[in-house]
Amino acid sequence: MNCDEFVELVTAFLDGALDPAAEERFIEHLALCEGCERYLEQFRTTIAELGELPPEPLSPAVRTDLLDAFRDWHRG
Amino acid sequence: MTVTLFRSRRGYARAVTKLPPDDELVAALRAGDGAAFAKVLDAWSSSMLRLARSFVSTHATAEEVVQDTWLAVVKGLAAFEGRSSFKTWVYRILVNTAKKRGAHEKRSVPWTSLLPGDEDHGPTVDPSRFQGPGGAYPGHWREAPEPWASPERTALALEIREVITGVLDELPARQRAVISLRDVGDHTAEEVCEILQISAANQRVLLHRARAVVRERLAGYLGAAG
Numbered sequence: 349m350n351c352d353e354f355v356e357l358v359t360a361f362l363d364g365a366l367d368p369a370a371e372e373r374f375i376e377h378l379a380l381c382e383g384c385e386r387y388l389e390q391f392r393t394t395i396a397e398l399g400e401l402p403p404e405p406l407s408p409a410v411r412t413d414l415l416d417a418f419r420d421w422h423r424g
Numbered sequence: 425m426t427v428t429l430f431r432s433r434r435g436y437a438r439a440v441t442k443l444p445p446d447d448e449l450v451a452a453l454r455a456g457d458g459a460a461f462a463k464v465l466d467a468w469s470s471s472m473l474r475l476a477r478s479f480v481s482t483h484a485t486a487e488e489v490v491q492d493t494w495l496a497v498v499k500g501l502a503a504f505e506g507r508s509s510f511k512t513w514v515y516r517i518l519v520n521t522a523k524k525r526g527a528h529e530k531r532s533v534p535w536t537s538l539l540p541g542d543e544d545h546g547p548t549v550d551p552s553r554f555q556g557p558g559g560a561y562p563g564h565w566r567e568a569p570e571p572w573a574s575p576e577r578t579a580l581a582l583e584i585r586e587v588i589t590g591v592l593d594e595l596p597a598r599q600r601a602v603i604s605l606r607d608v609g610d611h612t613a614e615e616v617c618e619i620l621q622i623s624a625a626n627q628r629v630l631l632h633r634a635r636a637v638v639r640e641r642l643a644g645y646l647g648a649a650g
Contacts, residue, residue: 350563383568403470424455
């Protein structure tokens with residue numbers, strides 16, 4: 349496997365979606381290539397950082413409106 | 425909302441306040457349990473806002489889409505049959521509401537095809553980073569990617585969040601929707617396919633491209649610092 353092929357298969361590898369033969373070639377390349385090992389690690393870091401984005405809450409006014417609407421719907 | 429961070433295999437994951445199982449939750453909502461509604465509203469709205477932003481051009485419109493979705497959910501609870509999870513059902517309503525809204529907007533975000541668009545093809549890493557046919561090792565790195573500084577250094581953390589938020593804003597709509605659900609939210613690949621009505625292969629292509637763009641942008645920060 350070449351590096352330019354490896355970089356396109358990273359998400360499939362992380363999802364466990366590669367077929368056994370491709371996965372074997374992927375891991376074989378990973379063991380030999382420092383650049384790709386680093387690329388994979390940086391992909392993992394990227395995914396972890398995406399998961400760190402703080403939640404964006406609804407504005408309090410919209411939230412209150414929705415809670416009121418729920419109450420009204422069930423009262424009516 | 426209670427959000428706790430814990431180490432998982434994919435790095436940090438967010439554990440949101442645990443909601444009761446679907447049948448209990450839906451029964452409580454149908455019975456008019458306001459506390460149950462507040463809980464589910466607080467647990468899901470942030471991720472719904474991010475998803476809605478893939479379809480419409482402003483935060484304000486996205487918030488209206490989320491609001492309209494919840495109103496439709498409240499009024500349509502009787503129609504939920506449990507064929508998908510309740511969350512997926514709610515998110516499907518969101519996607520339909522957001523698409524309609526996007527179509528009405530002047531600056532609507534294109535979401536015409538379920539298939540990856542033109543921007544979703546081609547290599548995700550600049551081909552010039554690899555050796556050409558004349559090189560000693562064609563297809564291998566010319567120079568390995570630069571090492572990164574640890575993003576856990578607090579001085580960088582805030583900057584990184586700004587960088588990531590900026591890149592998400594620039595991503596093509598489909599890629600943004602998938603990465604928002606998979607990586608910013610914590611949806612599984614299967615859930616994303618169901619919510620967006622795309623195939624597993626398309627889901628993976630869109631996610632991979634989006635991640636590669638974010639990685640490249642982070643490299644500009646963390647690589648230079650390393």
